[in-house]
Amino acid sequence: MPEPIAYLDNAATTRMHPEVAAAMAAVSAYANPSSNHTPGRAARAVLEGARARLARYLEVAPEELVFTAGATEANNLAVLGSVRAARVERPHVVTTAIEHAAVLGPVRALEAAGASVTIVAPAPDGRVRAEAVAAAVNERTVLVSVMLANNETGAIQPVREIVERLQGHRPLVHTDAAQACGKLAVRPADLGVDLLTLSAHKAHGPRASGALWIRRGVRLEPLTYGGGHEAGLRPGTEHLEAAVGLAAAVAIAVDDLERNVARMRGCTDRLRTALSAAVPGLHWHAEAAERLPNILSVAVPGVDAEALLMQLDGAGVYCSTGSACTAGSLEPSHVLEAMGIAADVIRATVRLSVAADTTDAEIAHALAVLPPVVERLRALA
Ligand code: PLP
Numbered sequence: 001m002p003e004p005i006a007y008l009d010n011a012a013t014t015r016m017h018p019e020v021a022a023a024m025a026a027v028s029a030y031a032n033p034s035s036n037h038t039p040g041r042a043a044r045a046v047l048e049g050a051r052a053r054l055a056r057y058l059e060v061a062p063e064e065l066v067f068t069a070g071a072t073e074a075n076n077l078a079v080l081g082s083v084r085a086a087r088v089e090r091p092h093v094v095t096t097a098i099e100h101a102a103v104l105g106p107v108r109a110l111e112a113a114g115a116s117v118t119i120v121a122p123a124p125d126g127r128v129r130a131e132a133v134a135a136a137v138n139e140r141t142v143l144v145s146v147m148l149a150n151n152e153t154g155a156i157q158p159v160r161e162i163v164e165r166l167q168g169h170r171p172l173v174h175t176d177a178a179q180a181c182g183k184l185a186v187r188p189a190d191l192g193v194d195l196l197t198l199s200a201h202k203a204h205g206p207r208a209s210g211a212l213w214i215r216r217g218v219r220l221e222p223l224t225y226g227g228g229h230e231a232g233l234r235p236g237t238e239h240l241e242a243a244v245g246l247a248a249a250v251a252i253a254v255d256d257l258e259r260n261v262a263r264m265r266g267c268t269d270r271l272r273t274a275l276s277a278a279v280p281g282l283h284w285h286a287e288a289a290e291r292l293p294n295i296l297s298v299a300v301p302g303v304d305a306e307a308l309l310m311q312l313d314g315a316g317v318y319c320s321t322g323s324a325c326t327a328g329s330l331e332p333s334h335v336l337e338a339m340g341i342a343a344d345v346i347r348a349t350v351r352l353s354v355a356a357d358t359t360d361a362e363i364a365h366a367l368a369v370l371p372p373v374v375e376r377l378r379a380l381a
């Protein structure tokens with residue numbers, strides 16, 4: 001019998017869906033999609049087929065999609081590309097304190113190059129207020145970037161409402177939907193945004209695959225230069241399997257959305273109820289906010305989260321303290337800090353994230369392991 005495990009780090013990466021893996025394995029085109037011969041045209045057809053499929057599921061035009069090597073690259077292209085293309089002296093950018101480093105990083109780089117930046121803080125519930133974002137916009141603002149859902153707390157952000165408040169002459173609006181895809185509808189038309197970032201591996205697709213949707217007519221400056229691939233915005237020979245995998249993952253995410261959300265909600269409700277009963281003193285972050293169905297962020301007072309993760313890892317329960325990209329650094333979570341959470345509570349916080357393929361056995365294993373591990377650590381403290 002294999003040792004039981006509970007993989008509860010799906011906000012970091014999900015397992016690949018078997019249909020996604022099959023679609024990628026079925027790619028037999030071997031030529032360069034830019035080559036003008038029969039196998040080259042066959043490869044081009046695979047790439048454009050993936051783009052058309054993704055476009056159909058997002059209800060956008062295929063030529064509005066640029067394939068990237070994930071959400072980090074898509075966010076950088078959206079933020080740097082749109083602000084540089086605006087060619088404004090001292091451009092102004094508005095974003096939030098809870099964005100992923102893949103947005104905050106390029107925003108900081110723009111600031112270092114002379115842009116002015118307003119970082120809007122969230123309310124203690126983990127949501128930014130649409131009126132606070134709108135109030136930060138001025139006549140020099142060229143870009144507003146607000147994520148659709150936060151990767152640490154799952155708090156859903158009021159992107160549609162922000163766009164509505166910016167009617168008339170308004171800056172471009174970008175949303176990072178990397179975490180939202182597969183848990184919320186991510187159709188750009190519903191949100192009213194100009195730029196939208198996707199990542200395949202958060203929704204059962206391959207790692208290092210994503211896309212940026214760019215509303216027709218929006219101009220971006222490329223970050224890299226080379227051939228004219230992807231409308232000149234992402235030069236380099238295209239990764240067919242990655243594109244096919246992303247399209248397949250988004251198709252499943254859209255087709256199975258309701259069923260998957262119900263499944264994830266069931267898992268997180270069960271974890272939350274059972275852990276609240278078994279472990280005294282838990283504090284659930286972003287409780288008052290509308291949240292994604294798959295993420296729980298919980299402080300376990302009296303316990304050091306890093307020590308807890310190590311003990312859980314040894315018992316086959318895999319979770320994290322928050323963003324995988326900042327894990328390993330001992331920096332406290334900038335998201336929880338911005339929400340006004342005390343440093344000792346942040347140090348006691350872990351993130352449990354499920355997916356549609358999380359099994360009842362995984363939930364049962366986590367529930368069997370967590371309470372006694374916490375009790376032991378508390379006794380030692
Ligand atoms: N944006 C958000 C909200 C994320 O959670 C992540 C991944 O942690 C990223 C961007 C980066 O995505 P990728 O790993 O596809 O570059």
